Amino acid sequence: MSLEAARAADVLTQLSGETRLLALAELVRCGKNGASLGELSYRLDLPLPKVGDACARLVALGVAIGSGNGFYRARLEGLREAAAAVERSQPIAGLLADYPQLRGNFSHGRLTSMPPTLSDRYEVLGELLSRFLALDGLYDEDEINKRLAEVTDDVAAVRRMLVDTGWLERDRAGTTYGPGRSRL
Incomplete structure (x- = not known):
């Protein structure tokens, strides 16, 4: 800290x-x-x-x-x-600065709402969270959940969104995850 x-x-x-x-x-x-x-x-x-x-x-x-x-x-x-200091100490704060259009979806470093699925922000949120996860190999679901729990309460929905948008790839058994598409 x-x-x-x-x-x-x-x-x-x-x-x-x-x-x-x-x-x-x-x-x-x-x-x-x-x-x-x-x-x-x-x-x-x-x-x-x-x-x-x-x-x-x-x-x-x-x-x-x-x-x-x-x-x-x-x-x-x-x-x-004090509130600003707490917010800056959140693990996603540094990355969120590059995504000002998503600020309304976060409060004190926590994802509080998902953009609508048809919104451009839905895709951008996937990119932000992909950068946050910084996956460099294959991980089991527990590890992905643990990392996502640092920024969201609804880990399952966010994990599903990352798979749906292609930022996270899941094996056929649904137990192992790896990086999806690459960021430009």
Whole structure:
């Protein structure tokens, strides 16, 4: 895991703390004016030291800004940065940059929808996934499934699509797969 991805994971893990998440949500509700620790403590019905600790952690995570005099504001760019770091750490992210027409079919490095079969994107998706698999020989179905599971939940449908579009060849028994047509 890259340092950037580890940092993003830490941000998301730290936000799983109930008080931190409640404090951030309240700061978001307060908008650009933010709120003082006293106001947050009152609104959240939590002790001041607990709210102060939560806000200090939010600042350290980069999702809040403290003014130094007890006023805090949400900094949602920190969350966007963490989400972008997670997305960049996904195994298909580098290849997906070459296929901007497929961005709508992916979310955070995962295939979330298949293009319609008559769409040009259906064929292009096959090429992208073929490049991702980077097959250089014959593989059993379990290995193909394992590799595809890194980018999709519906492994069977994607594997079938790759065979249908010719990017993946299957033996007659349906147990061994190899590279299909070559990419230009």
